[in-house]
Amino acid sequence: MRIAEIFYSVQGEGSLVGMPSVFVRTSGCNLRCVWCDTPYTSWEPEGEEYNPAAIVAEVERHPAKHVVVTGGEPMIAPEIVELTGRLRATGRHITIETAGTIFAPVQCDLMSISPKLANSTPEGRWAAQHERLRLQPKVLKRLMEHCDYQLKFVIAAAEDTAEVEHLVFELGADRTKVILMPEGVDPGVLRERGLWLAEICKMSGFRFSPRLHVDLYGNRRGI
Numbered sequence: 001m002r003i004a005e006i007f008y009s010v011q012g013e014g015s016l017v018g019m020p021s022v023f024v025r026t027s028g029c030n031l032r033c034v035w036c037d038t039p040y041t042s043w044e045p046e047g048e049e050y051n052p053a054a055i056v057a058e059v060e061r062h063p064a065k066h067v068v069v070t071g072g073e074p075m076i077a078p079e080i081v082e083l084t085g086r087l088r089a090t091g092r093h094i095t096i097e098t099a100g101t102i103f104a105p106v107q108c109d110l111m112s113i114s115p116k117l118a119n120s121t122p123e124g125r126w127a128a129q130h131e132r133l134r135l136q137p138k139v140l141k142r143l144m145e146h147c148d149y150q151l152k153f154v155i156a157a158a159e160d161t162a163e164v165e166h167l168v169f170e171l172g173a174d175r176t177k178v179i180l181m182p183e184g185v186d187p188g189v190l191r192e193r194g195l196w197l198a199e200i201c202k203m204s205g206f207r208f209s210p211r212l213h214v215d216l217y218g219n220r221r222g223i
């Protein structure tokens with residue numbers, strides 16, 4: 001499977017924010033978000049071929065008890081089921097970060113699902129495929145039933161939350177597992193958007209998530 005990077009850092013988003021974790025980032029994605037913060041896994045995918053045993057050996061070089069399999073879209077990676085099975089055998093806590101458009105019977109402790117809202121749709125030749133694939137309620141339900149989950153949404157404008165409310169209702173999701181994050185890769189933009197987004201969370205009961213890795217390290221790879 002093609003891997004863009006494997007690195008040791010702290011989880012920057014969601015319910016496990018701050019947790020020391022090894023990140024395994026697969027390369028390749030079926031979506032093309034206009035604001036994608038890892039274009040080297042989607043718009044211009046890069047990476048080297050690894051087999052699952054080699055990935056696990058790399059993960060084991062680090063002391064973390066948590067591993068995050070992310071992308072790109074890890075659910076489309078060949079051997080993703082074998083990889084998560086091998087990671088499970090090491091006793092680590094496994095988070096899968098997915099956009100929730102495809103199901104695979106992976107081993108995991110936290111299904112971190114980030115359904116893509118209309119604010120993600122690009123212009124140009126990818127627009128139609130992205131728009132057709134970005135929300136798959138049946139797949140989302142199956143992923144939510146597979147293991148513990150969180151639903152993480154990227155919010156660029158206050159109006160985006162109407163689409164979140166609609167989807168949460170359709171899925172019957174637990175509101176305490178719904179997490180809103182400001183869109184942006186610049187600490188100043190994240191702070192400005194974070195202030196009004198926190199107020200929305202206070203009113204709606206959804207959780208707020210920072211993008212801690214951007215605050216700590218800036219918008220860089222391998223962090």
Ligand code: SF4
Pocket residue numbers: 029030031032033035036037038039041042071072073099
């Ligand atoms: S789903 Fe994730 S990796 Fe794929 S284009 Fe969107 S933000 Fe980028």
